[in-house]
Amino acid sequence: xxxxxxxxxxxxxxxxxxxxxxxxxxxxxxxxxxxxxxxxxxxxxxxxxxxxxxxxxx
Amino acid sequence: xxxxxxxxxxxxxxxxxxxxxxxxxxxxxxxxxxxxxxxxxxxxxxxxxxxxxxxxxxxxxxxxxxxxxxxxxxxxxxxxxxxxxxxxxxxxxxxxxxxxxxxxxxxxxxxxxxxxxxxxxxxxxxxxxxxxxxxxxxxxxxxxxxxxxxxxxxxxxxxxxxxxxxxxxxxxxxxxxxxxxxxxxxxxxxxxxxxxxxxxxxxxxxxxxxxxxxxxxxxxxxxxxxxxxxxxxxxxxxxxxxxxxxxxxxxxxxxxxxxxxxxxxxxxxxxxxxxxxxxxxxxxxxxxxxxxxxxxxxxxxxxxxxxxxxxxxxxxxxxxxxxxxxxxxxxxxxxxxxxxxxxxxxxxxxxxxxxxxxxxxxxxxxxxxxxxxxxxxxxxxxxxxxxxxxxx
Numbered sequence: 001x002x003x004x005x006x007x008x009x010x011x012x013x014x015x016x017x018x019x020x021x022x023x024x025x026x027x028x029x030x031x032x033x034x035x036x037x038x039x040x041x042x043x044x045x046x047x048x049x050x051x052x053x054x055x056x057x058x
Numbered sequence: 059x060x061x062x063x064x065x066x067x068x069x070x071x072x073x074x075x076x077x078x079x080x081x082x083x084x085x086x087x088x089x090x091x092x093x094x095x096x097x098x099x100x101x102x103x104x105x106x107x108x109x110x111x112x113x114x115x116x117x118x119x120x121x122x123x124x125x126x127x128x129x130x131x132x133x134x135x136x137x138x139x140x141x142x143x144x145x146x147x148x149x150x151x152x153x154x155x156x157x158x159x160x161x162x163x164x165x166x167x168x169x170x171x172x173x174x175x176x177x178x179x180x181x182x183x184x185x186x187x188x189x190x191x192x193x194x195x196x197x198x199x200x201x202x203x204x205x206x207x208x209x210x211x212x213x214x215x216x217x218x219x220x221x222x223x224x225x226x227x228x229x230x231x232x233x234x235x236x237x238x239x240x241x242x243x244x245x246x247x248x249x250x251x252x253x254x255x256x257x258x259x260x261x262x263x264x265x266x267x268x269x270x271x272x273x274x275x276x277x278x279x280x281x282x283x284x285x286x287x288x289x290x291x292x293x294x295x296x297x298x299x300x301x302x303x304x305x306x307x308x309x310x311x312x313x314x315x316x317x318x319x320x321x322x323x324x325x326x327x328x329x330x331x332x333x334x335x336x337x338x339x340x341x342x343x344x345x346x347x348x349x350x351x352x353x354x355x356x357x358x359x360x361x362x363x364x365x366x367x368x369x370x371x372x373x374x375x376x377x378x379x380x381x382x383x384x385x386x387x388x389x390x391x392x393x394x395x396x397x398x399x400x401x402x403x404x405x406x407x408x409x410x411x412x413x414x415x416x417x418x419x420x421x422x423x424x425x426x427x428x429x430x431x432x433x434x435x436x437x438x439x440x441x442x443x444x445x446x447x448x449x450x
Contacts, residue, residue, distance in 0.1 A: 013073065013352065014099045015118060028431045047099070048349035048374065050356075
């Protein structure tokens with residue numbers, strides 16, 4: 001079975017990393033939540049940048 | 059085409075330009091800054107040691123990269139000397155000498171400066187404050203191979219520095235006029251939790267006190283407090299708050315109060331001149347912290363590109379990085395409420411409520427910080443409706 005590996009995204013403003021594997025449980029985002037499944041109006045818990053201000057970390 | 063000119067390369071200025079570029083690639087944008095224009099995240103200055111980062115490590119993008127990524131012309135190490143609001147131009151002075159730039163729109167993103175306390179003594183000028191990466195560089199070089207740091211102020215910045223330094227083998231003294239840490243933002247019970255979470259052998263509190271004199275004593279600084287107590291330390295860091303940089307605006311006859319006065323669309327008293335971030339004042343409030351500047355940048359970008367947009371800021375909570383006692387504060391803009399404290403040991407919830415029992419703000423410590431999201435939803439929307447008188 002093909003499992004898509006978890007990815008990491010970085011906030012352009014404050015460098016905060018969103019790791020899909022860990023999620024942001026304290027923000028109500030469960031571990032394993034894919035970045036695309038986070039609501040579009042979600043903002044960075046550190047600096048309030050938009051979801052669109054996160055970029056994929058290679 | 060005349061450019062949009064932004065003064066200031068901090069979070070507010072750079073975020074504004076990024077938001078402009080999301081909507082429009084054609085309008086020329088010039089960023090003028092007295093700084094180098096390397097971007098960094100200012101809140102990290104008070105936690106970099108724990109993050110294992112040197113001042114250089116904090117740089118996220120160099121100025122050249124910002125120019126490329128955002129399609130902006132950066133004029134760094136340059137001050138704006140004066141603004142001609144009638145003809146829409148400004149005079150700058152930098153490495154390439156003096157010149158004049160015409161603008162379509164002008165944006166003040168000039169930030170704020172640390173408040174300087176009246177301190178006496180032959181080493182009063184040795185008191186440091188940190189509001190820029192360069193100031194932080196100086197601070198890190200001053201504390202290198204030293205042990206004792208005295209911090210003036212137990213507010214957001216002072217307490218984060220206290221946490222960062224006391225975690226890193228420094229002996230820290232914290233001096234504050236109030237009775238507990240973060241006194242303006244949370245009640246005594248939570249203040250005590252924070253206070254008691256620091257280890258006594260690394261940090262000493264001096265509440266109800268101020269610094270009167272700082273004198274040189276050989277390699278050390280002798281600090282005398284208002285209580286008469288004398289302390290021998292290596293470095294004194296002042297973190298007692300910031301005041302908006304209003305001088306340039308004032309000289310151009312732009313309406314200023316504590317900050318540069320703006321309306322809900324971030325317009326100043328003068329046509330085509332705007333302000334956002336730490337330098338701006340809306341409805342009698344200055345709007346410090348990162349998040350309000352981010353929301354302001356989004357609204358102002360739209361306004362600059364022709365769709366006049368009002369600023370709307372949702373309830374926001376600020377995390378205070380205290381390693382021994384995680385703390386979250388949602389400050390209330392409204393006064394006159396009453397604190398209601400709930401919880402056990404260091405895991406406390408403080409609700410700030412008005413006479414009708416509505417939630418105006420809150421503060422959380424320890425494990426209770428997990429309540430942030432649900433409490434933000436309970437909060438009344440911030441009220442920023444007092445009309446600002448604009449001089450046209």
